[in-house]
Amino acid sequence: MVSKTVTVVNSxxxxxxxxxxxxxxxxxxxxxxxxxxxxKSADGKSLMNIIAACIKCGAEVKVTASGEDEDAALExxxxxxxxxxxxx
Amino acid sequence: xxxxxLLKPEAIRLHQTLADKSEAIERLIDLHASVGNVRDxxxxxxxxxxxxxLGSTAVGDGIAIPxxxxxxxxxxxxxxxxxxxxxxxxxxxGKPSDILFMIAAPLDGDLHxxxxxxxxxxxxxxxxxxxxxxxxxxxxxxxxxxxxxRERFDEPKAEEKQDGYRVLxxxxxPTGIAHTYMAAEALExxxxxxxxxxxxxxxxxxxxxxVLTADEIAACDGIIIAADKSVEMxxxxxxxxxxxxxxxxxxxxxxxIEKIRSGAVAVYHHxxxxxxxxxxxxxxxGRQIYKHLMNGVSHMLPxxxxxxxxxxxxxxxxxxxxxxxxxxxxxxxxxxxxxxxxKNIGNFAFNLMIPVLAGFIAMSIADRPGFLVGMVGGILxxxxxTFSDPxxxxxxxxxxxxALLASFVAGYLMRGLERLCDRLPRSLEGIKPVLIYPxxxxxxxxxxxxxxxxxxxxxxxxxxxxxxxxxxxxxxxxLGAIVAGMMAIDMGGPxxxxxxxxxxxxMLGQAASMADPNVAYQIMAAVMIGGMVPPIAIALSTTFxxxxxxxxxxxxxxxxxxxxxxxxxxxxxxxxxxYPLAVIPSCIVGSAVAGALSVVFKCTLMAPHGGIFVFAxxxxxxxxxxxxxxxxxxxxxxxxxxKKKPKAAA
Numbered sequence: 001m002v003s004k005t006v007t008v009v010n011s012x013x014x015x016x017x018x019x020x021x022x023x024x025x026x027x028x029x030x031x032x033x034x035x036x037x038x039x040k041s042a043d044g045k046s047l048m049n050i051i052a053a054c055i056k057c058g059a060e061v062k063v064t065a066s067g068e069d070e071d072a073a074l075e076x077x078x079x080x081x082x083x084x085x086x087x088x
Numbered sequence: 089x090x091x092x093x094l095l096k097p098e099a100i101r102l103h104q105t106l107a108d109k110s111e112a113i114e115r116l117i118d119l120h121a122s123v124g125n126v127r128d129x130x131x132x133x134x135x136x137x138x139x140x141x142l143g144s145t146a147v148g149d150g151i152a153i154p155x156x157x158x159x160x161x162x163x164x165x166x167x168x169x170x171x172x173x174x175x176x177x178x179x180x181x182g183k184p185s186d187i188l189f190m191i192a193a194p195l196d197g198d199l200h201x202x203x204x205x206x207x208x209x210x211x212x213x214x215x216x217x218x219x220x221x222x223x224x225x226x227x228x229x230x231x232x233x234x235x236x237x238r239e240r241f242d243e244p245k246a247e248e249k250q251d252g253y254r255v256l257x258x259x260x261x262p263t264g265i266a267h268t269y270m271a272a273e274a275l276e277x278x279x280x281x282x283x284x285x286x287x288x289x290x291x292x293x294x295x296x297x298x299v300l301t302a303d304e305i306a307a308c309d310g311i312i313i314a315a316d317k318s319v320e321m322x323x324x325x326x327x328x329x330x331x332x333x334x335x336x337x338x339x340x341x342x343x344x345i346e347k348i349r350s351g352a353v354a355v356y357h358h359x360x361x362x363x364x365x366x367x368x369x370x371x372x373x374g375r376q377i378y379k380h381l382m383n384g385v386s387h388m389l390p391x392x393x394x395x396x397x398x399x400x401x402x403x404x405x406x407x408x409x410x411x412x413x414x415x416x417x418x419x420x421x422x423x424x425x426x427x428x429x430x431k432n433i434g435n436f437a438f439n440l441m442i443p444v445l446a447g448f449i450a451m452s453i454a455d456r457p458g459f460l461v462g463m464v465g466g467i468l469x470x471x472x473x474t475f476s477d478p479x480x481x482x483x484x485x486x487x488x489x490x491a492l493l494a495s496f497v498a499g500y501l502m503r504g505l506e507r508l509c510d511r512l513p514r515s516l517e518g519i520k521p522v523l524i525y526p527x528x529x530x531x532x533x534x535x536x537x538x539x540x541x542x543x544x545x546x547x548x549x550x551x552x553x554x555x556x557x558x559x560x561x562x563x564x565x566x567l568g569a570i571v572a573g574m575m576a577i578d579m580g581g582p583x584x585x586x587x588x589x590x591x592x593x594x595m596l597g598q599a600a601s602m603a604d605p606n607v608a609y610q611i612m613a614a615v616m617i618g619g620m621v622p623p624i625a626i627a628l629s630t631t632f633x634x635x636x637x638x639x640x641x642x643x644x645x646x647x648x649x650x651x652x653x654x655x656x657x658x659x660x661x662x663x664x665x666x667y668p669l670a671v672i673p674s675c676i677v678g679s680a681v682a683g684a685l686s687v688v689f690k691c692t693l694m695a696p697h698g699g700i701f702v703f704a705x706x707x708x709x710x711x712x713x714x715x716x717x718x719x720x721x722x723x724x725x726x727x728x729x730x731k732k733k734p735k736a737a738a
Contacts, residue, residue, distance in 0.1 A: 012200075012201065013201050014201075015200065015201050015204060016145060016147070016153065016155065016204060017139075017142055017143055020143060020147075020180070021143075024180070047147050047148065047180065048147050048148065048149070048151075048208050048211065048212050049212070051147070051204055051205055051208040052205055052206075052208040052209035052212055053205065054201060054202060054204075054205030054206070056201060
């Protein structure tokens with residue numbers, strides 16, 4: 001199990017479109033992905049879960065991956081969030 | 089921010105069938121527009137479609153949440169639909185979507201994300217999804233969400249109440265159309281701004297809305313009553329109650345709320361039995377009719393007053409210029425150019441009187457769509473158009489009684505039509521007010537009035553024959569009483585016209601059946617006196633029996649002295665329209681008495697119009713004045729008997 005904390009930089013936070021992109025990307029990994037932010041946690045592969053967690057711009061998110069491809073999954077998740085989830 | 093606050097019941101459509109995604113989007117946008125969440129549908133649609141191009145907003149498990157932030161969003165809001173058979177929304181799990189929510193969010197802030205998140209948190213619950221799909225009414229739909237919101241976000245009911253409504257208010261005004269709601273809005277806004285949430289119950293014309301519950305009353309700090317009519321008070325026993333006028337509610341809501349907050353308001357102790365005016369009660373049918381009538385009358389009054397005074401001025405000017413009323417005949421009042429100007433302008437204002445009366449009555453019944461039918465019905469009643477003579481070149485007007493008939497029948501028909509049109513496809517929604525209602529309404533009212541008017545003409549000629557029969561038998565006193573009484577029956581309708589036309593034709597010698605020419609002049613005198621009594625009687629009544637009238641009616645009563653003396657019977661119409669059962673019989677009796685006396689006194693008149701301004705050509709004018717006075721007093725006394733005092737609430 002590996003984890004890393006990153007800050008959400010895109011101005012709209014995890015709204016539907018970035019969340020969908022994120023969940024779709026995470027779905028490609030075998031590992032279990034967990035997002036924790038502001039006392040809420042979400043399954044990183046579930047669009048609904050992520051949106052329900054209401055992760056806004058500036059929020060710190062702890063990403064945890066566990067499974068056979070956990071390192072690759074964590075790296076992908078962190079890079080996506082740090083890159084603004086495809087937004088500015 | 090609660091979902092149930094953003095989702096109005098009117099923006100929910102359940103168990104719908106949709107062809108495809110674009111129809112779903114269209115319908116949801118319509119719902120937003122219909123409850124006023126978005127100002128410009130086109131702009132909002134463009135934003136929604138732009139968002140869908142970036143990827144479907146279906147999130148799986150049968151849920152789709154199309155959304156957009158836009159400058160055209162007036163207030164953040166939601167619209168929702170359930171589609172049992174589902175619609176292909178391009179969901180990631182490939183399943184059709186059967187629960188659709190559309191979010192409209194303003195450009196700034198994180199509101200959008202919060203709503204989305206909150207909605208998603210709720211919808212993740214399979215039980216809620218099942219309940220939403222099963223909901224039969226928008227209320228059930230909202231209740232399911234409400235329960236889940238409380239459960240998920242720790243919002244127990246009691247706590248919600250406490251920081252929900254600390255101050256309650258009841259607003260009410262006599263007509264219950266505008267001020268009631270303005271006061272409620274002002275109070276709610278002020279409460280919100282002061283961080284002191286306030287719930288306002290409106291006791292409007294449509295019954296009580298947003299009714300305060302017993303729990304809310306028990307939990308609140310105090311109640312503001314901003315009302316100009318009585319409201320159900322027993323429920324507030326033992327609570328601090330601040331009673332003010334409805335205008336205070338509109339103008340100084342902050343002050344009122346501050347008073348409740350400071351605890352400086354006395355506790356209300358209810359005395360006596362249940363208050364007569366129960367807030368939740370539906371208005372009686374009679375009360376509704378009265379309300380519609382008053383809406384028409386109050387709008388008509390300015391036309392009557394201003395037009396009437398102009399016409400009276402015209403007579404005055406001609407008199408002052410030394411015009412001989414006998415020689416001038418029907419032209420009296422238009423002989424000198426200045427008089428003609430006043431007379432004609434006054435007539436134009438006067439001619440609008442009946443259409444305005446009918447228009448606003450019908451509008452009160454059927455809202456905006458009723459206005460056209462009432463106005464046109466009124467004008468058809470004044471010109472008497474028929475199927476055979478649609479240009480109304482030679483017709484008998486059905487007058488204000490005809491206009492009343494037109495406005496009520498057409499008003500209620502329009503209301504029925506509005507109900508029927510609810511079943512039309514929603515795509516026709518836009519053309520209903522601009523095309524369907526006006527067109528159908530015009531057709532309905534035109535057919536009705538053209539069918540009714542000929543009967544008015546028949547009544548008219550039958551009466552003319554009857555009067556001729558009487559005059560041929562020299563029953564002059566009876567004839568005088570009848571023509572004078574007829575003048576008062578409908579004040580411009582077929583009875584009035586028949587009497588007036590009879591009097592003036594007899595006077596002008598065209599009916600040469602009179603043995604004694606003086607009798608013809610006596611009949612004309614009786615006709616005019618019959619038309620002068622009603623306004624004078626009304627004016628006297630508002631002077632000597634003040635308690636029978638409202639403040640506004642008393643104020644306008646003074647003008648009726650001038651109207652009556654000028655032989656402008658129409659001055660009495662607003663009163664006759666408001667209280668027909670009291671005013672019309674009283675006026676008929678008073679006019680008939682005056683008419684009979686006028687003949688007995690052998691008063692004569694050689695001018696067809698002009699009232700007091702033509703008294704110079706009245707034979708035995710002092711007796712004429714006496715007859716007028718007696719008739720008016722009789723009428724006033726009878727009115728005092730028939731007309732009840734207005735209720736305090738009215």
